Amino acid sequence: MEINYAIETNDLSIHYGNFTAVKDVSIKIERQKITAIIGPSGCGKSTLLRAFNRMNDFVPNSRVTGEVLLHGNNLYGRNVDPVEARRRIGMVFQKPNPFPKSIYENIAWGARINGFKGSMDELVEESLRGAALWDEVKDNLKESAYALSGGQQQRLCIARTIAIQPEIILMDEPASALDPISTLRIEELMQELKKNYSIIIVTHNMQQAARASDFTAMMMIDDNRSGGVIEFGETRTLFTRPTDKRTEDYVTGRFG
């Protein structure tokens, strides 16, 4: 039986000017699973993640070679609309970045510009419930999103992302600015979300990767400072029986 992958990459390389930040990545990311990307700082995790929804387009001088396949179509193909791609592949950023608008508007805006036709009130409620935020904010939907705590803001950003019904959700260290309790809530939420979405998460937190993810990609830089995926597989295997010595050192905290 053929597995239908969420994202497949073939020899994906990402360059900033003359510098190759990520080199020759070929991985297959499964649907409705949580895939973690781990590795030391500067090894290109964020760069790789941004390549999955063409966020790198905004970085001057950045260039992508190789393929990112979505339903067998190359995301970097000639007639792909990057705007549509970003709607189908949502992103949650490291620092919570709600819009300077009301909680309601934060969710409604993305849906509206994408031509959402249904009941906005329902969508807002549904998305906030989906992000486990509804009970906390249901009475002040008109209040500023900036009045929320950091953890609530991050869940609002997740709600905003699921409101536009993407297939894949990318998360770049979504919990790094949060306390342990908020972090746990985000992790629980991810387990909930993976029923409907494929999730790719960058994290520095080994326990988090081990606890929350189904698959893990281990990244490391080579002699030219270019990052690459050195090991990719089921999280349990990668953490208990890594094949690469560098992975073993990293996940056991003996790195550097």
Added chain:
Amino acid sequence: MNQKPDHFPEGENFYASLRTRYRVAAIWQTLFFSALLIAIVALTALLYNVMDGAFGYVAFDYKKDPAAFTSIPMNELTKEDLLVILKENLSPGAYNKLDNERKMETRAEGELYTLFLERLVQIDTKATWSMTDSLFRSAEIRAEAAEKYPGAQLEFRSWLTPQFLTTPMSSKAEFAGVRTAVLGSLWLVGIAILFAMPVGVGAAIYLHEYAPKNWLTSIIQTNITNLAGVPSIVYGMLGLAVFVRGMEALTSGAAFGVTDSNGRTVLSAGLTMGILVLPLIIINAQEAVRAVPDSLRQAAYGVGATRLQTVWHHVLPNALPGILTGSILAVSRALGETAPLIVVGASTFISLDPASPFSKFTALPIQIYQWTTRPQSEFHAIAASAIIVLLALLLTLNAAAILLRNRFQRKW
């Protein structure tokens, strides 16, 4: 971590350096304070200098004895008295002309009194004194006036009166006002804003949000900054060549059916002012756009927004307070500019309110310049008053900038 301890001053006496540090700190604090003081003194001197000219003693005479017109003392004349006096003593032609301009009965008492002074008794200013002299040397001034101008009256006078604001130009300083000039300046500023703000903000948006980051962009960027420093008279030459001459059909209104006009209109001058402030507006708007955090743009792109939606819904609204403030401050520079207006051809003597973009015009700085070049001291006094009006306009614009910013400032 392995810093050798002898790299730092020896710690024998813990307070050894304290005295020196306090002394150095005190010296610098004094220097900074002196700088502030100099600025305050300079500004105060400027304001004082202007006020000094606008108030003070005036020695004046009447060419015709007021007693010849009425037995009532001049300061007790009522509106009814004045109407009667004017009707009886003005020639019927002159009275009817005034009446046709605006019904005499509907005019304010002050206005009728001015007509009385101007047309009948014909007030004649002999000399004026500065505010400082008037305050501190009043005895000497009295003696001097009595000796030099026998029969003249001496009065402490404010040249800045409500009438000064509402009357148009006149060849006699006593009856001249800044109405035409104020309206001209407002037209100029209005046209300059209408032209320069959309263009400036558009250019700033393009430069920051769309333009590729390459050498061409940075050359353009540098040149915009340089343009902001080009002397204003150069913009005047540009305006003369392009708007007054080159586009005369448009700026004179000939293309729209206006006949009796040439290119030296308030429209030409306003557009020249617009070009003059354009670099400043672009720079200010870019600053405001740059202050919008990138994370906000990413958030918008991340939910599938196009660049236009991101700019329109997020970048512009969040930059708006800064853009407004910057634009108004830039345009307020246009309010005080004189040189380009002279080149473009402001009218020097005009008493007709500017009524359309194709009107001839004058402006406050032009008026002030004109009056200061006259030899009679009473013209210097009204020039000082006009400067106060100009400063008040500038302050109003700046206050408007602050109000707008606070109004539009996001509450979150």
